[in-house]
Amino acid sequence: MFNSLQDKLDKALHNISGRGKITEINVAETVKEIRRALVDADVNYKVAKDLTKRVQDKAIGQNVLTSLTPGQLMTKIVHDELVDLMGGSQEGINLSDKPTIILIAGLQGSGKTTFSGKLANYLKQKRSKKPLLVACDVYRPAAIDQLKVLGGQIGVPVYTEEGNLNPVQISENAINFAKSNSHDVIIIDTAGRLAIDQEMMNEIRNVHQAVKPTETLFVVDSMTGQDAVNTAKAFNDVLNYNGVVLTKLDGDTRGGAALTIRSVVEKPIKFISTGEKMEALDLFYPERMADRILGMGDVVSLVERAQEQFDEEEAKRLHKKIAKNEFGFDDFLKQIHQIKKMGNMKDLMGMLPGVGKAIKDVDISDDSFKHIEAIIYSMTPEERRKPSTINMPRKQRIAKGAGRKLEEVNQLMKQFEQMGKMMKMMQGPQGKQMMQMMSKMPNMPGMGGGLFGGK
Structure with a gap:
């Protein structure tokens, strides 16, 4: 996770630690290397520039030049800025409504269906809920079968309507079914497309307006880098969703999406997903992620x-x-x-x-x-x-x-x-x-x- 970014940040911070004498020029050079590392990791250039400007201002203002441990102090400043960039604090999922309706959106291939299963498992095992999965991806071949298989693995029922291609109608019928069968959480897995198009946006908007979800979560494939941020912004303009889910973080990702998405769409990252196992889902903690990016590990998790x-x-x-x-x-x-x-x-x-x-x-x-x-x-x-x-x-x-x-x-x-x-x-x-x-x-x-x- 974030190996390339981790190496480059480590090198930049190590350079200033090894200097016999720390000057404003040294600090400026280190900040330049940090900015280059962020941009190489596919972080939005303006975001990277603003972050490193704050790092430089704080470094000079907090007496890094006269500190006995300038490298450690610089690392702390960078760490704090990364935490702020990713949202500052962890934001959980809202389960206040009875029943709670959670709408899952995103492009095809982003991992929506797998995440739907993981979320159902998380709510069942860790929050003692009785979830219902709803199959509203009526276009992708085997999407419904995939959700049924996942539901079977975790012991969560899946609501389907064979032959019905109207996701609004399926969603409304599923809500009635859930109420009749004492399900307190309804997770609606919607259809994705290979790219953003008007038909897709209209369909997801109609489902959103019909079911009035408690939470709308946008699923992002973190391996798509800056494109993921652009897609997240386009969906947010239509849905005004509540939070973001980053999937495939165990892949060869550069990390730009995780670092940029909060500041661009101003929506919290709520979950991160790694691997295919149903247990491989974690709440997103900005501080813990900053620890991992800077090579400090994540013992708490x-x-x-x-x-x-x-x-x-x-x-x-x-x-x-x-x-x-x-x-x-x-x-x-x-x-x-x-x-x-x-x-x-x-x-x-x-x-x-x-x-x-x-x-x-x-x-x-x-x-x-x-x-x-x-x-x-x-x-x-x-x-x-x-x-x-x-x-x-x-x-x-x-x-x-x-x-x-x-x-x-x-x-x-x-x-x-x-x-x-x-x-x-x-x-x-x-x-x-x-x-x-x-x-x-x-x-x-x-x-x-x-x-x-x-x-």
Whole structure:
């Protein structure tokens, strides 16, 4: 996410940090490099120019020239300006109406239908709502079938009317159906086009006027860069929507849309979407995004994702097993499944400070755990419960059954043994002391509790 922009900003800020003497000329050169980095990332030129002018004014006004840590102070100024540019604070979705009607708009291929499914899953799992998905994309082949498949995956019903090509009528009938069946949120997935045209605008305007949605969300493919901003402005002129959703942020995006869209259309970015998994949807926090752009990671979001998968009763059960040295491969498998539910692996690792830059050119597949799972599934239930029973003949059988090399089985057994020792150590006084120290670290909020089941 934003790798190119991150590298260029890092280089610009590193240059001023390494200067023996800081002058107004040094600051001006750094600001020029920052502006070039923003423009290269497809940020609107006027927006980039205004932002860097403010950075320069603040840098000189806040005594960067005489600071003992000019690089850090410059980074803070740039960080604060990026946060302001992206909206300042997080703005959630409005669910006050009964039922709440959410209209989804955007161009074809922007990820509207997938986002509709993700939003329904988010509202069901995290907000305890009873959503209904409505299929109003009556033109794109298989659009209705796609929404049905997504609805089936997350256990959310999908309202469809086969043969009816009138999206206004479908929407109105769906609202009546929702009221009769106690659905408190209605998510209407509308049709997209390959480009903005009058017919498309008239249709979405008619649906909007008919259903009077609580929230209208415009879905933007962040990989389209500045074109996404132009499209967002055209839709806003017609719909006056409530917020923006950025999709495909896990792609090779330059980041210009995310940085520019708020200032151009003056509408908040409400959600960001990465990957195809239904859980891969996050609220948009400008400060956290600025942290990631400047290579500071996003530990808060990582901890939140971990806590969503965290089960307190399961943690207590694991504590007892570890204490009795009974932690087995079945327990290990459960931990793997919880990690996989947290989202895209490369995205998760990129949330760790300093790691994102290190792995930017590394291909990290979501299938990274498959060979481990194959080895574990090749074990008997007894072997999974008691790994100590696995001798060489059993290892050879397990390797053959999993279609893996014997060396891989040995490596997994060794890593499992080391992990068991570490977990046992975390149970003792030293482990608790280390967790207490981590909880007090200023840049690691939340790390003292949820991940390991403590309070």
